[in-house]
Amino acid sequence: MVIEHPVLPFLQWLPRAAGIWVGALAVLIIVSMLVGFGFIILRNGPSGVFSRFWTGLKNGLADMFQMSWQRIWAIARLIMKESIRKKVIVVCAVFLVILMFAGWFLDPESTDPARLYLSFVLSTTSYLVLLLALFLSALSLPADFKNKTIFTIVTKPVRPSEIVLGRILGLTIIGSGILVIMAIASYFFVSFSLSHTHVVIQNEDIFPVASSGTTSSNAVIAAGETRLANGHKHKIEEYADGSFFVQEVNNHTHSIVRSGDADDPKYTVSNEHGTIQAKVPLYGSIRFRNATEFERTAGINVGEEWDYRTYIEGASSEAIIWTFENLNPKRFSDGVPIEMNISVYRTHKGNIEKTIMGALLVRNPRTGLTAAIENFNSEKYTTKALFIPRTIDRSKVERTPRLVKIYGEESTYSRPDFSYDPEKETYDLFEDFMDDGKIEIWLTCLDSGQYFGAAEHDLYVYARNANVFVNFLKGYFGIWQEMVILISFGVLFSTFLSGPVAMVSTFGVLIAAFCKELFMQIATGQTLGGGLAESMVRLVNHENMMSDLPNTVASSLIKFFDMITSGFLLYLGLAIPSFADFDIYSNSLASGFDISWNTIAVHAVRTISYVVPLFIVGYLILRNREVAK
Amino acid sequence: MTSESKAPESTVVVQTKNLTKIYRDFWGRQKVRALKALDLDIRKGEVFGLLGPNGSGKTTTIKLLLGLLFPTSGSVTILGCPAGDVTKNERIGYLPEESYLYRFLNAEETLDFYGRLFPMSAAVRRQRVSQLISMVGLESARKRQLREYSKGMTRRIGLAQALINDPDLILLDEPTSGLDPIGTRNMKDLILELKAQGKTVIMSSHLLADVQDVCDRIGILYQGELKELGRVEDLLKINAETEIRAEGLSEEAKEKIRKIIAEDNSQLLYCDHPTSSLEDLFLNIISESEARPGKRVRGGGTD
Structure with missing residues (x-):
């Protein structure tokens, strides 16, 4: 799974993020105070400005800190009732209808059906829920203004802050309810759609194997293939002890039970398992060793536009090194299962059928003791599973240490503390290769002229499986967070804009949030073809993006305009969340990874950090708005 | 200005001072x-x-009192608080225009x-809810959505809220609008009952x-200006005239x-200032205001 923006550990992330947030909030408060100050002068003239300001400040603090949960809840209840009476539940019905028809178009025979189905339900849910959140949040308060029902609210002892917060709360609860319904419907849809079994009949699909004379329990007594179902078959083998081997196809296997007489056995194939997974990965930190054995933070750039992965050259001293610090010998008492997605870059085709060979090694980070665990065939776009056994045979251990030199520190690394013991028969993974809790896993490419590429999260230790249903719900939490942020924006806009305008503005935020990266590139002038006005001119004139505009007064004006707007866009962009960050939820779910609680904690705090200032701004606007105008 | 005698501060529930509201357009121009x-x-x-014709500033005044509008200048004190203070609303009831x-x-x-x-x-709330529903006579419609209500029923539930x-302190903006004669009568009785309380x-x-x-x-507003203020019976007295009523003359x-009368030496059966109807007074003020804009018509009533 590609993770371009890894989530830091919560406690490591929090102090810095909290610092930035508090700073931004302080700026917000200072700006709103200045605006308030200007407002007072504009409205009442300079006399008595300080006493008015003080009164306003006192009221503001009261509105923030003397909110009544009873009133907030009353408003939230009202909003929920409104949504329910206006039949938002129809959205769920629409969703169910979409699921019904989706069954016609989604192909369970594809090679990764789980990803296909999960991506589909996730994106459909997210579109529907976000659109619903957009409509509800942007139209609710303006409707109150239009119908003047707001008159009967603000003439009760209700604070503007309670109106804004009650709305955000009520809409969030309604949206959450709908999201939960959709999540559960999706789960059953995906499970049932992918659920299948195969038929296996004696002497038609599975045939007895002539006895080789051995009587060991793992001798194969029958072999064959299952019948076709969902577009695939599994190779199967029956062992003497009654157990079965079932080949893994499309990320799943089945279990088989044999019953009936010895002469006329019946084979019962279970439903598939493993289609939807929740693998818990443990990640290490990556670094590279270059051809002269020096440590680098990145490998070779082979000229790919996407610089997520960097490369090492085959048949050289280059290596990709992952350092794992969190391997618990108790948990991995038999050994460490590894999975990886390695990218291959070929400088010459050679035999295109033949895969590029690689080697997996473990190394003690202090002594440099290295063991070559396994050579493997790289397959692009597939996840390669390897296993590092706990006990490593002497034959695999290298006699000389492998070095990783650091510039300026050559002397300390030239002679690692290492002695090869020729008497030692076997080596223990944790005793001999782990030092200070750290263990290094090396990847090298064996074919000369070919390259392996990887990023930090391309190799991980497959620690365990988490609960699939819980993980499914966690995946929907990403959509929930987007929804809450969108609701907050919608409510904010609806405090001062009419319904349709608030809706369009919220929609704008939604688009910008989905394309925040592009937005920021435009704001910082990194895109080709200039800023807003310049690219518009190029568009109209059918000009290319590369050549400079002619040196005229008009183009200087255009560039000046772009300079002003890009500054404005930059500040706007900083306030906009990046929904691409929430992709980690749908990606993890679709790729079969467990979503860590750490990710959830970080994103939950981030969501709150958006809701709070949006709420404050919404409150300030509503408070200073003439309700009856 | 009116020549009202100053009332003790404690008994003044609402006080406005130089209260002015100017509606402006988007560009800040006076509308x-x-x-x-x-x-x-x-x-x-x-x-x-x-009291006042449509567009005279009655509703604006009420909205300013409630803080629904911000005054352009001047101030409002309502139940001892400024109009913008939400806590005052705990003791206020407001029935909007519609x-x-x-x-x-x-x-x-x-x-x-x-x-x-x-x-x-919650207990008090439940008790008040059923008490008010029966007071405004909506027991039979208590479970019906307001979208199905007639105008009169909506008005009554509005009063209940x-x-x-x-x-x-109760502010009623056009309380009898949309009510039939019986509804109007009930509303008036209710107002008098509230007064009695x-x-x-x-x-x-x-x-x-x-x-x-x-x-x-009453205060009579016309084009945003207070034209008349005083006790109803005083305002309706015509001081320059005398009414004599007799029987069988x-x-x-x-x-x-x-x-x-010319000799001013007789016993009158009835001699008092005649009262005009309020309608006469009202129309009189309006027409005089139009003839001489900005000028207060009379010196104002006295208590």
Whole structure:
């Protein structure tokens, strides 16, 4: 799974993020105070400005800190009732209808059906829920203004802050309810759609194997293939002890039970398992060793536009090194299962059928003791599973240490503390290769002229499986967070804009949030073809993006305009969340990874950090708005 | 200005000083001067009527009192608080011009919702809800959504929501509009009942008969200016005239009376200032205001 923006550990992330947030909030408060100050002068003239300001400040603090949960809840209840009476539940019905028809178009025979189905339900849910959140949040308060029902609210002892917060709360609860319904419907849809079994009949699909004379329990007594179902078959083998081997196809296997007489056995194939997974990965930190054995933070750039992965050259001293610090010998008492997605870059085709060979090694980070665990065939776009056994045979251990030199520190690394013991028969993974809790896993490419590429999260230790249903719900939490942020924006806009305008503005935020990266590139002038006005001119004139505009007064004006707007866009962009960050939820779910609680904690705090200032701004606007105008 | 005697501060429930509201357009240009320098004292326990033709500033005044609008200049003190203070609303009930209520709620839910906005216990709230529903006579419709209500019913539930907190000060904007004669009668009785309970009522209306029947004092607004302020009976007195009523007088007697009056030496059966109807007064003020804009017509009533 590609993770371009890894989530830091919560406690490591929090102090810095909290610092930035508090700073931004302080700026917000200072700006709103200045605006308030200007407002007072504009409205009442300079006399008595300080006493008015003080009164306003006192009221503001009261509105923030003397909110009544009873009133907030009353408003939230009202909003929920409104949504329910206006039949938002129809959205769920629409969703169910979409699921019904989706069954016609989604192909369970594809090679990764789980990803296909999960991506589909996730994106459909997210579109529907976000659109619903957009409509509800942007139209609710303006409707109150239009119908003047707001008159009967603000003439009760209700604070503007309670109106804004009650709305955000009520809409969030309604949206959450709908999201939960959709999540559960999706789960059953995906499970049932992918659920299948195969038929296996004696002497038609599975045939007895002539006895080789051995009587060991793992001798194969029958072999064959299952019948076709969902577009695939599994190779199967029956062992003497009654157990079965079932080949893994499309990320799943089945279990088989044999019953009936010895002469006329019946084979019962279970439903598939493993289609939807929740693998818990443990990640290490990556670094590279270059051809002269020096440590680098990145490998070779082979000229790919996407610089997520960097490369090492085959048949050289280059290596990709992952350092794992969190391997618990108790948990991995038999050994460490590894999975990886390695990218291959070929400088010459050679035999295109033949895969590029690689080697997996473990190394003690202090002594440099290295063991070559396994050579493997790289397959692009597939996840390669390897296993590092706990006990490593002497034959695999290298006699000389492998070095990783650091510039300026050559002397300390030239002679690692290492002695090869020729008497030692076997080596223990944790005793001999782990030092200070750290263990290094090396990847090298064996074919000369070919390259392996990887990023930090391309190799991980497959620690365990988490609960699939819980993980499914966690995946929907990403959509929930987007929804809450969108609701907050919608409510904010609806405090001062009419319904349709608030809706369009919220929609704008939604688009910008989905394309925040592009937005920021435009704001910082990194895109080709200039800023807003310049690219518009190029568009109209059918000009290319590369050549400079002619040196005229008009183009200087255009560039000046772009300079002003890009500054404005930059500040706007900083306030906009990046929904691409929430992709980690749908990606993890679709790729079969467990979503860590750490990710959830970080994103939950981030969501709150958006809701709070949006709420404050919404409150300030509503408070200073003439309700009856 | 009116020559009102100063009331003790404690009994003044609403006080406006130089209250002015100018509506501006987007560019800040003056559109309408909705209210000009209004000075008003409304005392505890009285029923005060704001009278004026459409667009005279009655509703603007009420909205300014409630803080729904911000004054362009001047100030409002209501129950001892500035208009922008939300805590004052705990003791205020407001019936808007039209009943702006949530049409997807039923009567019970409506009152329950508004009740929740006040610091009162659930038991008290439930009790007030059923009490008010029976007071406004909507028992049979308590479970029906307001979207199905007739205008009169909506008006009544609107009144019930204004009274949910047992307010000390009640502002009624056009309370009788849309009501049939019986409904109007009930509304007036209710206002008088509220008065009897010692509550202060401020109502606006352009229906003169309503105001005449229930109000202790009235203020007549025209084009944003207060044209008249005083006790209803005082305002309707015509000081320059005398009314004589007698029974069974012959033509000679009438002639005599005229003589007697001329000599000012006789016993009158009835002699008092005649009262015009409020309608006459109202139309008179309006027409004089139009003839001489900006000038106050009379010196104002006295208490």
